[in-house]
Amino acid sequence: MSTMARSAGRLKPKKGGSRRKMSVGSKIAVYAGLLLYAAFLVFPFLIILITSFTTDYQLMTSTDFVWAPDPVSLEGYQIIFENDPNMVNGVSSLFVGFFNTMWQTLIPVIGGLAISGLAAYAYAKYNFPGKNKFFSANVLLMTIPVTAGTVGYLFYDAIGWTSGGASVLPLIVPKLFGSAGTIFFIYPYVKSVPTGVIDAAKIDGMGFFSIFFRIVFPLSMPVFLAQFLFGFVSGYNNYSSALIYLASEKQLWTLQLALQQLISYISGSGGYNNAACAATLMSMLPLILLYCFVQKFFIEGITMGSVKG
C-alpha cells in the first residue's frame, strides 16, 4: 500500500512537467493566495511578539495599538521570572509547568508505545493460541470510543486519585496499558520486518524482548517516531484533563494549566499585557522549535497509513 503511494509520488515530476506550464497570471494568483493565508497565520504571532517587548507604561498610555515598542524592553519577561503569583519554591510556574509536562507526557507516551509495539509484534510474528480471537477483539475495541474528560471523574475520585499527589495518576496510568488503535496502526509496519531476520535471531538465542528492542523496533523506527510525536504534541498541549484533575495541586500543574492560570491572574489585575504575551510566546516556543527540526517526520507521520495506494 505504502509502496504504491510512493511510486505514485515518483511519477509526480513527469506530471509536474506539464503542470509547470502555468500562465504568469495564474502563478501570481496562486502566490497571492498562499501569501495572504500565510499572513493571516503569522499575524497573531507578530502581535504578541511586539507586545511582549513593549513596556507596560507605553501599553497603558497609548490610545492606539503599539506597533513599534519604544523602548524595546524585556519587562514582560522579567515579570514572569520574578513576580509570578503562582511560584513554586521561588521558581516561575511556567518552568515548573514545563518540567511537569515533560515527565507527565514522556512517561505515558513511551510506556504506552512500548506495550502497543510489543503487542503489535506479538500479533505480527507469533502464532500463539488465541491470536485471531484477540486480534478480532482488538479491532472491535479500536472502534469503541475511549472515555474522556469528566466521565471518569467519579471513578478516580472513588479510588482516591483526585487529591494530593495521586491526582496525577489519572493522566498517566491509563495510557501505560497501550491502546488498540496504536497497535493496529503499528501492526502492518512490524509485519513487514522480514521473518527470516527474526528466525535467525531466535537461533542465536535472542528472546522475545531483545528481538523486539534490538531488531523490530529499529527496523520500524519511522512508525514509532510518528506515534511518539503524536503523543508528545497532544500531551504537551493537553489542557482539559490537567484542569480537571490537577487544578488544586499547584506543584503538579502542567505548562498549559500554569499558563492559563497566570493569564487569568494578569487579566484580572488589569495591565501587564506584555507579561501575558511573553508567557504565551515562551510556552509555544519549545514545540515550534521541535517542529522546525523534525517537520519532515511530523508531516510524513500524520499522513502515514491514511492514503490508500
Place this chain on the structure above:
Amino acid sequence: MVTETARTGAQTTEVREPAPSAKKPKFRREWAWCWLVVALPFIGYVIFNIVPVVISVAAMFTDIEHNQISTMQWNNFAHFVTFFHDAKYWHALGITLWLTCAQFLSLLIALAMATLINTQVRGSKFFQILYFVPYICSTVAVSIMWSQIFSGSEAGVLNSLLGTEINWIGDANWLTWCIFIVILWPAPGYGIVMFTAAFKGIDPCLYEAAEIDGANAWQRYIRITLPQIAPMTLFLALAGWMSGMGTFDQVRVLAPITWTGTAGVDDMGLTVAYYTYVEGITFSNMDYASVLNWVTAIITMAGSFLFLKWRKKTEENIE
C-alpha cells in the same frame, strides 16, 4: 467481519488464518509474553473505561453528595426530569453546533490551500510546512493570542485597525464570533497536510485520460479530484465533528465563568462540554453532569455514524 470493521479505520489490514498444522504445537515460553502484552490493553480498557462508564451510567439515576460515590441513592429519574426542563443545555448545544461549523469551514479553507500547494509552484513546500505550525500550538496559547487581538481597550489590535471601541469578548453579540475565529485559525493545518497527501494518491492515468478526452483543468478538478478525495473529506469532516462537539479549551479561556455564574456574557461561550465541566467539577454535581455527558455522547455518536455511512458510500462509488 474483521476486514469489514477495519475498513472504518484509516487503513485496511488483513488477518490471515494460521496454517492449520497437523500436530498441536508445544507450549513455548514466548507465548506467555505474547499473551501478557496482548492482554494488557484489554485489562486497561476494562479498568479505566468500562468501570468508569458503569459508574457514570449508574450516577445518572442517583443522587450523589459532593461527588462521593458512597452517598449514591436512587432518585426516581429526578435528573431526567430536570434535564427535560433544562433550557441551558439546548442553548449550549446550539452554541456547540455553531462552533462546529468552524471545523467544517476549515475543511473548505484546507481544500483551497492544498489545491494551491498542489500547483507545485516554487516554495509551495515551504508554505505547507508553515501552514502546519498553528496546528501544533496549544489551544490555550492560541486563545490567549487572539484575546490580545480582540482586546476591548481602544489600544486593542482590532479596535485600533478598525477605529472602533468595541469590547469584542465582553459583548454578547461578538463573543461567539471571537471563539469561532479562534477555532478556525489553527484548524486547517491538519486538513491541508491530509488533502495534499490525498492529491498525491490519485492515479495520474485518470488525468491523462481526461485530458485526451478534452477536459479542461476546472472540469478535471470537479470531475476527478473532488470525487477521488471524497473519502478523505468525509474522514476529516468526521474528525472535525468529533472535536467540534468536544469544544472546551477555547471557551474555558475566552469565556471564564462570570460573577453571575454564566460562561461569558449571557452564556454565549457555553458549550456542552463546558456546561458538563462546570456542573460536574465546579459545582460537584457529577450525577447530573453524567446525564449531560451521555446525551452529548449519544448525539456525537449518532452524527459520527452518519459520517461513516456516507464515507462508505463514497468509497463504493470510487470502486
